[in-house]
Amino acid sequence: MTTASATPRLWSAVRRLRTHYLPAIGLFVLGLAFWEAVVVVFDIQGFLLPKPSAIARVYVQEQSVVWSAGLVTLGEAVGGFVIGSAAAIIVAFGVSRWNMIREGAMPFAVAASSAPIIALAPIANAWFGSTNPISKMAVVAVMVFFPVMINTVRGLTLVDPSELELMRSYAASGWAILRRVRLPNALPYLFSAFKVASALALIGAIVSEYFGGPRNALGVYISQQASFLKLTNAWAAILVGSMLGVAFYLLIVAVERMVMPWHVSIRRP
Amino acid sequence: MSDATVLISGLGKVFNAGGDNRVVALEDIDLEIGPGEFVSLIGPSGCGKSTLLRLIGDLLPPTSGTIVVNGKEPHRARLDRDYGMVFQKATLLDWRSVRRNIELPLEMMEVNRAERRRRADELLRLVQLSEFAGHYPWQLSGGMQQRVAIARALAFEPALLLMDEPFGALDEMTRERMQMELMELWRRTGRTVVFVTHSIPEAVFLSTRVVVMSPRPGRVAAEITIDLPQPRVFTTREDPRFFDLLTQVRERLRGADEEPS
Numbered sequence: 001m002t003t004a005s006a007t008p009r010l011w012s013a014v015r016r017l018r019t020h021y022l023p024a025i026g027l028f029v030l031g032l033a034f035w036e037a038v039v040v041v042f043d044i045q046g047f048l049l050p051k052p053s054a055i056a057r058v059y060v061q062e063q064s065v066v067w068s069a070g071l072v073t074l075g076e077a078v079g080g081f082v083i084g085s086a087a088a089i090i091v092a093f094g095v096s097r098w099n100m101i102r103e104g105a106m107p108f109a110v111a112a113s114s115a116p117i118i119a120l121a122p123i124a125n126a127w128f129g130s131t132n133p134i135s136k137m138a139v140v141a142v143m144v145f146f147p148v149m150i151n152t153v154r155g156l157t158l159v160d161p162s163e164l165e166l167m168r169s170y171a172a173s174g175w176a177i178l179r180r181v182r183l184p185n186a187l188p189y190l191f192s193a194f195k196v197a198s199a200l201a202l203i204g205a206i207v208s209e210y211f212g213g214p215r216n217a218l219g220v221y222i223s224q225q226a227s228f229l230k231l232t233n234a235w236a237a238i239l240v241g242s243m244l245g246v247a248f249y250l251l252i253v254a255v256e257r258m259v260m261p262w263h264v265s266i267r268r269p
Numbered sequence: 270m271s272d273a274t275v276l277i278s279g280l281g282k283v284f285n286a287g288g289d290n291r292v293v294a295l296e297d298i299d300l301e302i303g304p305g306e307f308v309s310l311i312g313p314s315g316c317g318k319s320t321l322l323r324l325i326g327d328l329l330p331p332t333s334g335t336i337v338v339n340g341k342e343p344h345r346a347r348l349d350r351d352y353g354m355v356f357q358k359a360t361l362l363d364w365r366s367v368r369r370n371i372e373l374p375l376e377m378m379e380v381n382r383a384e385r386r387r388r389a390d391e392l393l394r395l396v397q398l399s400e401f402a403g404h405y406p407w408q409l410s411g412g413m414q415q416r417v418a419i420a421r422a423l424a425f426e427p428a429l430l431l432m433d434e435p436f437g438a439l440d441e442m443t444r445e446r447m448q449m450e451l452m453e454l455w456r457r458t459g460r461t462v463v464f465v466t467h468s469i470p471e472a473v474f475l476s477t478r479v480v481v482m483s484p485r486p487g488r489v490a491a492e493i494t495i496d497l498p499q500p501r502v503f504t505t506r507e508d509p510r511f512f513d514l515l516t517q518v519r520e521r522l523r524g525a526d527e528e529p530s
Contacts, residue, residue, distance in 0.1 A: 170377040
């Protein structure tokens with residue numbers, strides 16, 4: 001028997017499982033089954049589209065190789081993410097402080113953020129050496145820079161005018177307004193940028209490695225296996241890349257919840 | 270020098286939105302508000318009553334004329350934190366608990382932590398929200414949020430309270446309760462209040478004097494002394510004199526509206 005107080009909690013957990021997670025899990029399983037069925041029914045060749053069960057088998061065999069490659073790539077992605085975000089935040093502070101710079105710089109930032117920055121990968125390889133992880137971090141950093149900078153500038157400047165008026169009525173200094181109003185106001189913008197940037201970072205790192213990289217890296221592994229037509233191995237590596245991407249994203253969500261429990265997106269009645 | 274809390278003479282405000290886009294918001298305003306008075310500014314929307322309040326608070330610069338607040342220029346008065354301001358929107362900071370929202374002006378004055386906490390707890394008792402100290406703004410109703418905003422405006426004990434339609438967004442029942450609470454607060458603390466509203470009953474019920482303003486350009490059309498007995502209580506609203514004054518204000522408002530400018 002459970003205690004009286006634990007029972008409702010248990011029930012709400014069961015209810016949450018049923019309403020939140022079960023549909024998602026069900027859909028996932030259904031999708032895999034459909035994939036498997038399509039391959040079997042249409043007799044699709046394994047090198048074109050392997051069955052999920054085949055990918056799972058190869059994944060188990062190759063686990064240690066793929067995961068060690070995955071961690072190298074993740075290191076590049078996280079390194080680039082940190083460098084790019086830090087630079088973006090610093091620049092955003094300057095840009096949001098001076099109207100004139102903002103007016104001048106923002107159109108370029110918006111344009112640059114829709115440019116295919118990944119195309120810089122071969123150039124970064126030439127600059128830093130293709131086996132040097134710095135060459136991947138550089139591409140990732142540039143990719144991450146623009147969305148983070150644009151969002152931070154928005155967060156620092158799109159402040160409720162009545163909040164600024166309130167601070168003015170307190171004769172608050174610019175610094176006090178920055179610390180007590182602009183910064184907290186920017187946090188939700190910053191975290192939504194981080195979520196976009198986390199996906200970009202992993203894409204940037206993997207695709208950069210297609211143009212050459214350290215031997216033991218996810219992008220290198222995928223392009224090699226694909227060129228040997230060992231596509232099931234490539235799929236297993238893609239699976240690892242996806243898991244790393246999801247993990248990176250969830251980490252950011254967890255930090256977000258810790259840093260701003262007050263925000264609309266997180267509130268629970 | 271007069272001992273008025275707010276002394277306004279020949280005040281004008283023109284908004285220049287560039288080119289021919291000039292809006293004369295206020296013209297030739299003369300107004301004297303003594304210590305302990307409760308003065309309501311009433312008028313149709315666009316008559317510049319909120320602008321006038323912001324000029325007193327040095328949130329906007331005047332175009333012409335002078336304002337004296339507590340014997341000083343408004344700018345000096347703002348730097349000295351001579352007034353507390355309450356807006357139509359509660360304007361609480363989402364990321365701060367109720368207590369820390371009330372502490373905000375005290376932080377700006379560099380009051381130490383223990384004293385801040387003591388003052389905040391005292392103010393929470395005053396607006397009867399002690400049990401919500403740790404809540405966040407979104408967990409409160411509109412009326413409760415507005416009470417927090419009022420507590421916050423009182424935090425550094427300003428002699429002057431500037432209130433810009435503070436109950437404008439509340440439902441009628443909450444509004445009447447808040448009016449009673451504000452009356453109670455005003456009687457107990459003896460503050461001077463300048464109160465912007467577009468509700469005639471609200472202005473008459475709360476004020477010692479109602480200033481009726483005419484629309485664009487905003488001018489003082491009439492000043493009506495409200496001689497209802499103090500303290501104002503629930504039954505004040507049923508007093509024949511109350512209705513009499515309502516009619517007076519309404520007629521002056523209509524007159525102000527029709528007057529060609």
